[in-house]
Amino acid sequence: MSIPQSFIEELLxxxxxxxxxxxxxxxxxxxxxxxxxxPFHAEKSPSFSVSPSKQFxxxxxxxxxxxxxxxxxxxxxxxxxxxxxxxxxxVGLQVPEEHASTQDKARAAAQRQQRATLTEVxxxxxxxxxxxxxxxxxxxxxxxxxxxxxxxxxxxxxGYAPEGWHKLAGVFAHYDDPxxxxxxxxxxxxxxxxxxxxxxxxxMFPIRNVKGECIGFGGRVLGDEKPKYLNSPETxxxxxxxxxxxxxxxRSAIREHGYALVTEGYMDVVALAQLGFPNAVATLxxxxxxxxxxxxxxxxxxxxxxxxxxxxxRRAARKALDAALPHAQDTRSxxxxxxxxxxDPDSFIRAWGRDAxxxxxxxxxxxSRFLLDAAxxxxxxxxxxxxxxxxxxxxxxxxxxxxxxxKRQLLGEFASLAQIDAAELSEFxxxxxxxxxxxxxxxxxxxxxxxxxxxxxGRFTGAAASPYAATAWRAHLPRSAxxxxxxxxxxxxxxxxAFLEELAPEDHAALSALPPPHGPLFxxxxxxxxxxxxxxxxxxxxxxxxxxxxxxAEKLMTGSHAQTEGDLHELRAELRDLLNxxxxxxxxxxxxxxxxxxxxxxxxxxxxxxxxxxRKALEAAHSxxxxx
Numbered sequence: 203m204s205i206p207q208s209f210i211e212e213l214l215x216x217x218x219x220x221x222x223x224x225x226x227x228x229x230x231x232x233x234x235x236x237x238x239x240x241p242f243h244a245e246k247s248p249s250f251s252v253s254p255s256k257q258f259x260x261x262x263x264x265x266x267x268x269x270x271x272x273x274x275x276x277x278x279x280x281x282x283x284x285x286x287x288x289x290x291x292x293v294g295l296q297v298p299e300e301h302a303s304t305q306d307k308a309r310a311a312a313q314r315q316q317r318a319t320l321t322e323v324x325x326x327x328x329x330x331x332x333x334x335x336x337x338x339x340x341x342x343x344x345x346x347x348x349x350x351x352x353x354x355x356x357x358x359x360x361g362y363a364p365e366g367w368h369k370l371a372g373v374f375a376h377y378d379d380p381x382x383x384x385x386x387x388x389x390x391x392x393x394x395x396x397x398x399x400x401x402x403x404x405x406m407f408p409i410r411n412v413k414g415e416c417i418g419f420g421g422r423v424l425g426d427e428k429p430k431y432l433n434s435p436e437t438x439x440x441x442x443x444x445x446x447x448x449x450x451x452x453r454s455a456i457r458e459h460g461y462a463l464v465t466e467g468y469m470d471v472v473a474l475a476q477l478g479f480p481n482a483v484a485t486l487x488x489x490x491x492x493x494x495x496x497x498x499x500x501x502x503x504x505x506x507x508x509x510x511x512x513x514x515x516r517r518a519a520r521k522a523l524d525a526a527l528p529h530a531q532d533t534r535s536x537x538x539x540x541x542x543x544x545x546d547p548d549s550f551i552r553a554w555g556r557d558a559x560x561x562x563x564x565x566x567x568x569x570s571r572f573l574l575d576a577a578x579x580x581x582x583x584x585x586x587x588x589x590x591x592x593x594x595x596x597x598x599x600x601x602x603x604x605x606x607x608x609k610r611q612l613l614g615e616f617a618s619l620a621q622i623d624a625a626e627l628s629e630f631x632x633x634x635x636x637x638x639x640x641x642x643x644x645x646x647x648x649x650x651x652x653x654x655x656x657x658x659x660g661r662f663t664g665a666a667a668s669p670y671a672a673t674a675w676r677a678h679l680p681r682s683a684x685x686x687x688x689x690x691x692x693x694x695x696x697x698x699x700a701f702l703e704e705l706a707p708e709d710h711a712a713l714s715a716l717p718p719p720h721g722p723l724f725x726x727x728x729x730x731x732x733x734x735x736x737x738x739x740x741x742x743x744x745x746x747x748x749x750x751x752x753x754x755a756e757k758l759m760t761g762s763h764a765q766t767e768g769d770l771h772e773l774r775a776e777l778r779d780l781l782n783x784x785x786x787x788x789x790x791x792x793x794x795x796x797x798x799x800x801x802x803x804x805x806x807x808x809x810x811x812x813x814x815x816x817r818k819a820l821e822a823a824h825s826x827x828x829x830x
Contacts, residue, residue: 205286209298211744213286214269216293219257219740222270226277234768241277242266244458256697257740258759267760269740279412279453279500288413313438320439323374323385324408324416330373331361331406331419338362341405344424348469349552354476358451359408363401363421370399386418386434401432407468409440409486410450412497420447420468420486431468433487443491446483446498447471453501455480461504461535463563464490465547466518470508473548478556482547489521495529504535506566512543523572527602530569537566570608573599574615589620597631687787688720691780693758694773695727699736701777702728709781712788723751782820789817 220229220236229236229252240250240261249263260267266276274285290297335341335355341362345355363369370387371377377397382388388397404421411417418434434440446464448471456462459481465471467484474482485494490507498505507522509515519538526536539562541550551559567575577596582588596616603609617624691713695701705713713724730737730745737745739759746752796810 205283206298207744207747209295210271210286211741213289213293213295214257214271214738214740214744216295217257217270217289218254219259219270219273220252220254222289222292223252223259223273240264240266241454242457255738256759257738269743275500277453279449279497284413317439319381320385320437321415321417323381323387324418324439327370327373327385327387328359328361328406328408328416328419330370331363331401331408332359333361334364334369335360335362335405338364340424344405348473348548349476350472351476354472357475358448358472359410359416360472361406361408363399363404363406365403367398367402369402384437386437386440400434404432407447407472409434409445409447411439411445412450412453412500414450415439417445418486422468431487442486442488444493444497445486446494447486448475448483449497449501451475452481452483456498456501460502461506461563462498462502464494464498464505464507464522466509467546470547474551477548477551479547479559489518490525492525492528495525499529499534503533504537506537506539506563508539508541508547510543510546511540515540515543519572520576523569523576523599524602526569527573527599528604530608531604532606532608536569537563538569538572539563539566570612570615573612574619577616578619583619592616593620593627593630597634601631687780687783688716689758691777691784692720692723692727692754694777694780695724696739696742696755696759698770698773699727699731699738699742701774702731703736704774705781708785712781712785715788716784719751719754723754726751779823782823786817786820789813789820793817 223229223238224236227238227241227250229238230248232251234253234255236252236254237248238250238252239245239248240263242261243264245263250259250261252259258267258269259273268276270289271282271285274280274288275282278285278288280288287297345360350360368377370382374382377388383390383397387400389400390397401419401421404423407420407422408416409418409420418437418440420434421432423430433442436442447468452462452471452475459479461481463474463479463482465474465482465484471482471484474480483498495505505526507519507526509519509522519540522538530536541547541562545553547559550562577599578592579595581592581595583592593616600609600612600616603612613628614624617627620627710728714721714728716724726746726749727742730742743755743759746755793810793813796806796813800807800810
C-alpha cells in the first residue's frame, strides 16, 4: 500500500510527540523538553528526551531517536503502514491510498472495520473468561500448582472457560451473531446449524498482537484429556504463522535482557516469566516461520530458540533454522538451546534453578554450528561419498544466508569438511545453481533466497535499512561530533526555524554563500519558510526526503550534540555569534582578494577599509560575548 508523502507530512503536523510518547512512557517537564526513563533500554535515571519544538525524541543513553512514526515502529513493533494508521486514528485523520481504485479503498476500509469489530468481540470474551477464573477454585488451584502467581496471571490476562456448551450466551446477548463464529469463539454444526462454545473447561490464554489487541485464544485442559491445547482457528485477525504468544507482554523485557527466548507452549512462557525470564515467547502450535523471526527482529538482534532434546525437538529446531537463515545477517545472533528430553523450561528451572538455565542459554548452539551439524547429519565424513552428500545438503542452507562475512566464513567451513578448496566449492555450487544448457535443472528448493529487505519506509539505520532510515537508530553506531560553525548554525535553524525570520540580509547572503551542502540546505530552508511557514524538524525531515542535502541534515540532527533546546534568548545569542564568525571568515577572504587588486583598482581599497571596519565590529561583539 502506498501512502502519499503529503499525508505523512500532514499527519506529523497534526500529532503531538509528547502525547504520543506519553501514552507509553511517563514524562516530566524538564526545561523546554520532557524527560522519562527510556523504553528501549534499562536505566535508573531518565535520559530519554522528547522535544515539543522538534517533535522528535532522543535517548542520551542508547542513542535512539526519531519522530512519532519511528517511535511507534520501534516501541510497538509496528511496520510503517501500521504506525501511520495508528497515529492517523489517534488524531482522526483518514489515511489515503495512492493508485487505489474506489473499490480497493472501500474493501480496505471494510477490512479495517472488520478487524476492529472482531478484536472488540474477542476482548469482551477475554474479560468474561477473566471473571470466570476468579470464580473457579479448580482453575485457580491448577495455576497455583503450576507456580503461577496472581500478578503473572493478571499480566498475561489468564482466564477460564467454564464447563457448558453455551456459556458465552450469557456474555453476548445475540448468541447467534455470525461474529462469534467468525472470531472463532463459537462452532456451528454444518448439518443442523446448532451452535456451541469452542472453549469449555479450559484455562484460557489470550493471544495479543503487538498493539495489545486480543486476536485469539489458547485453551489448556486442567487434567490430561486430549487435546491438551486448543487454539483459535485462523480468522481475519489471527494467523498462527505470523503471531507469537507473549510478544506484547515481553517487548520491554526482550530489550532489557538483550534477546528473545522462543519456546514451544503457552505455559512455558507464563512459567518462565514467573521464574525470572519475562523475555520468553511461544509459537502457537505451529513450526517457527520466517514471519515469526522477522517480527522478533523488530525488538532485538538476538534470538534463542529453546527445544526439548528429543527427536521432535530436533525437527522443530531444524524448521526454526530454515526460518532464521534468510535473516542471519552479520550483526544478528541466533542460537539453539536443547534441554534434556525429560525437561521443559519450567521443569528444568524448578529442578536446577534459574542460574543453571541462564548458563544453558549462554552455552546454546550458535546458528553456524547448528547449520554445519544439520548439513552433516547422516553423512559419513570419513568417505568421499559422505562428504559429497554433505555438500548436497549444505548448498540450499548456505544459499539461504544473506550476503555477508558469516556466509563467507561458512563457505570455508563447508569446504574444510568436504576437503576441497573454498573457491572450488563455490564454483561447483554456482554451477549447480545455474546449470549450463542441457546440463539439467538444479534440484527443487535450492533457489537462493535473498536477505532481509527493509520496508521502503523503514526508519532505522543498519545494513538492511532503506535510504529513509538516516537517523542513528542503533546505539552502536558512531556519533558524529560538531565539525564547524556552519554545522551548528544550520542545526540551530533546523531546530528553531522561527530564527530565520530574525536574520539580517547580510546573514542570509552569508549563509547562502556557504559551500555545498550547507549553502544549498540553507536556501532550501528559506524556501520552506516562505512556502509553508515555520515547521518542526520532524516535518522538515519528511520534506527533505530525496533532497541532495538530506544526508547533511540527518547528520546534523542526529546524536546527543543535536539537542539544541534551552533558553531561546541564549540560543539566539549563540546563533548570532556563530553567524558573526561566519561573516568574519567571509570578510577576511574578501579582504585578501581586495588587497591583491587594490593597486589596479582604487575602489577596491575603499571597499577593503569598509570591510575591515565591519570585521572589527564583529570581532568586538564576539569578544564581548566570550567575556560576558
